[in-house]
Amino acid sequence: MLRSGCPAVMAVQVCFRGQRLALLKLKLSRSVSHSSVSVSEPDSHTHTHTPVPFSRSAIGNFFQERPLLTNPFTQDALLRAYLQRHLPEQQLQQDLLLFGERLVSEIEALGRQCELSPPVLQHYDAWGRRVDRILTCDAWTRLKHISAQEGLVAAGYERTYGEWSRVYQMSKIYLFAPSAGLYTCPLAMTDGAAKVIESLGAPVREAFERLTTRDEKRFWTSGQWMTERRGGSDVSSGTETVARRQQDGGFKLYGFKWFTSATDADMTLTLARITDRLGRSTAGSRGLSLFLAEVWDSEGLCNGIEVQRLKDKLGTRQVPTAELLLDGMSAQLLSEEGRGVASIANMLTITRIHNTVCAVGAMRRITHLCREYARKRAAFGKLLKDHALHVQTLSRLEVETRAAFLFAMEVCRLLGREENKSASDRETLLLRLLTPVAKLYTAKQAVSVVSEGLESFGGQGYIEDTGLPSMLRDAQVLSIWEGTTNVLSLDVLRSIAKSSGSVLQAFFTDVTERLLAAEASAALRPAVTSLNTSLSSLKRFTLTAAARPSETLELSARDLAYSLARVYMGALLVDHAAWENATHMDIYTALRWCDQDLCPVVSRDAAGCYDPQTAAMDTALVYDGLQN
Numbered sequence: 001m002l003r004s005g006c007p008a009v010m011a012v013q014v015c016f017r018g019q020r021l022a023l024l025k026l027k028l029s030r031s032v033s034h035s036s037v038s039v040s041e042p043d044s045h046t047h048t049h050t051p052v053p054f055s056r057s058a059i060g061n062f063f064q065e066r067p068l069l070t071n072p073f074t075q076d077a078l079l080r081a082y083l084q085r086h087l088p089e090q091q092l093q094q095d096l097l098l099f100g101e102r103l104v105s106e107i108e109a110l111g112r113q114c115e116l117s118p119p120v121l122q123h124y125d126a127w128g129r130r131v132d133r134i135l136t137c138d139a140w141t142r143l144k145h146i147s148a149q150e151g152l153v154a155a156g157y158e159r160t161y162g163e164w165s166r167v168y169q170m171s172k173i174y175l176f177a178p179s180a181g182l183y184t185c186p187l188a189m190t191d192g193a194a195k196v197i198e199s200l201g202a203p204v205r206e207a208f209e210r211l212t213t214r215d216e217k218r219f220w221t222s223g224q225w226m227t228e229r230r231g232g233s234d235v236s237s238g239t240e241t242v243a244r245r246q247q248d249g250g251f252k253l254y255g256f257k258w259f260t261s262a263t264d265a266d267m268t269l270t271l272a273r274i275t276d277r278l279g280r281s282t283a284g285s286r287g288l289s290l291f292l293a294e295v296w297d298s299e300g301l302c303n304g305i306e307v308q309r310l311k312d313k314l315g316t317r318q319v320p321t322a323e324l325l326l327d328g329m330s331a332q333l334l335s336e337e338g339r340g341v342a343s344i345a346n347m348l349t350i351t352r353i354h355n356t357v358c359a360v361g362a363m364r365r366i367t368h369l370c371r372e373y374a375r376k377r378a379a380f381g382k383l384l385k386d387h388a389l390h391v392q393t394l395s396r397l398e399v400e401t402r403a404a405f406l407f408a409m410e411v412c413r414l415l416g417r418e419e420n421k422s423a424s425d426r427e428t429l430l431l432r433l434l435t436p437v438a439k440l441y442t443a444k445q446a447v448s449v450v451s452e453g454l455e456s457f458g459g460q461g462y463i464e465d466t467g468l469p470s471m472l473r474d475a476q477v478l479s480i481w482e483g484t485t486n487v488l489s490l491d492v493l494r495s496i497a498k499s500s501g502s503v504l505q506a507f508f509t510d511v512t513e514r515l516l517a518a519e520a521s522a523a524l525r526p527a528v529t530s531l532n533t534s535l536s537s538l539k540r541f542t543l544t545a546a547a548r549p550s551e552t553l554e555l556s557a558r559d560l561a562y563s564l565a566r567v568y569m570g571a572l573l574v575d576h577a578a579w580e581n582a583t584h585m586d587i588y589t590a591l592r593w594c595d596q597d598l599c600p601v602v603s604r605d606a607a608g609c610y611d612p613q614t615a616a617m618d619t620a621l622v623y624d625g626l627q628n
């Protein structure tokens with residue numbers, strides 16, 4: 001029990017007695033802390049010399065060493081092993097090694113500068129002329145040049161490594177992302193625009209060349225302006241922008257784009273409804289067409305656009321995100337009339353894959369920083385790395401990161417094979433199914449892994465100038481842009497329905513083959529058994545699900561997507577661990593991954609979560625107690 005004269009109790013009393021006694025509180029707390037600090041610290045009451053203001057001794061001698069970033073390529077055991085297995089070309093390894101050096105010596109600082117010098121909008125020039133210029137910092141421009149030089153988009157189209165070209169390109173994006181101050185955002189859209197142009201065979205050769213060049217002076221980035229005030233997800237009914245045909249065959253666009261990311265782009269793809277002579281247009285998806293527009297004219301002025309304002313966002317502060325009034329923006333029709341959504345879907349596939357790769361990049365960066373810090377930070381008499389519970393937490397983050405990495409790379413491999421025209425029907429179906437699954441699952445993982453990673457720095461993880469909080473802010477967008485988790489879960493259902501279940505057949509066959517190939521490994525047996533059991537339950541669920549009413553099917557969509565993700569990631573981990581040069585760590589990762597509920601859709605179904613009455617119960621619970 002505390003006595004009233006003890007310092008802690010007196011401090012509390014001071015709080016209750018008000019401001020006049022605040023000094024007393026300060027004195028008491030000083031006397032408390034002096035009792036525990038080193039004898040070398042001066043005592044202002046007894047010291048014979050004049051104390052030196054702000055001397056080192058006044059703030060103590062200990063400073064925690066910060067975690068250092070070293071070449072992220074050489075530090076990444078799984079990336080290197082994966083490339084060793086599939087893409088061991090010396091030239092490629094050398095390129096990634098040098099790129100890793102450049103990340104540390106140059107790019108990391110540029111990325112940080114972008115965070116600290118966010119873009120600003122200049123509405124008027126000094127003489128009152130409306131200019132609507134988006135001013136970005138020098139580092140942002142430099143990152144554009146570096147992106148071109150390093151071929152961060154170009155590598156996907158040069159196809160130097162044939163069907164593995166996307167794996168090569170995305171390995172660089174994966175390394176680049178956590179250092180690059182979100183320059184990955186314009187790169188994702190640029191890649192997506194190039195893919196749309198290539199897929200449609202559209203006659204816009206110069207644009208395609210500029211989007212895919214390594215020449216920094218010619219390099220263009222593209223925007224993707226889809227979101228309007230009525231709908232970010234529901235694009236088809238939310239798009240109000242109209243396109244008026246001009247006599248020269250071009251179009252003028254009128255509308256309001258509510259979110260446009262990286263608005264400083266050179267060109268953009270956007271959706272609009274073509275009007276007839278009477279100004280009428282077709283509603284819904286069938287009324288939307290896809291357009292290409294250059295954003296700036298030769299004098300740097302907007303092409304029929306007013307930049308209303310820049311968005312004030314939780315994160316991605318490096319990226320200019322604007323509200324735009326299109327007031328006669330000149331544009332060129334890119335798709336067939338009324339095929340806008342289907343045509344821009346190619347862009348969504350690419351940007352969703354970029355999102356996946358960047359999510360894994362964020363996870364990898366935080367896990368590297370955490371393990372580095374754990375070698376330097378001591379608490380309770382030993383380094384964090386010697387506290388078993390701390391290391392268990394980091395090891396769980398590592399398992400998440402490795403599973404996510406293999407998933408991301410597999411989707412990139414499938415994309416590369418499709419583009420190289422070497423994909424089997426099964427691989428094409430898998431690409432369609434796994435793209436939304438990978439995007440939605442890795443985005444959620446990234447938020448959770450980065451958040452847990454920050455916690456391992458204690459209070460420092462919450463301090464801005466460590467650079468750590470921005471990692472969490474920037475991770476949070478990954479599950480929002482390019483389709484939220486639920487919208488993508490519904491896209492998974494769309495892919496199943498549209499293929500009459502063929503995407504699921506492809507999934508089951510692929511996983512079964514991977515598990516069969518790993519069956520010989522005794523060490524992997526618990527993981528393989530667990531995955532086989534989950535796969536069988538998943539098959540049974542999907543067979544019965546087809547006969548359920550669509551509302552109940554929708555209720556299971558997110559859990560189904562999670563189950564597909566966990567089973568597939570398990571199969572990839574097992575597949576990697578069964579490779580002849582795999583390490584014990586690969587086996588351990590696969591076993592740990594399979595510890596969890598791999599098939600939540602089955603366990604939740606058994607718990608009645610998708611029964612007909614649950615939707616009404618969910619609504620009652622959510623609105624319980626709401627007044628009016």
Ligand code: MFK
Nearest residue numbers: 185188233235236261285341342345354355358481482483
């Ligand atoms: C680090 C990475 C950085 C990334 C940076 C990005 C920054 C940019 C930020 C943004 O722009 S965020 C905004 C992104 N917006 C979205 O992601 C939209 C989310 N909404 C959807 O995805 C909806 O599902 C969708 C708009 C596609 C639904 O539209 P509809 O019209 O209701 O779809 P519908 O009628 O089912 O399909 C129309 C056609 O598109 C069909 O083809 P067909 O006409 O041939 O039958 C579909 O098959 C096709 N389709 C739809 N989704 C598809 C697809 N095809 C292939 N893949 C898909 N995912």
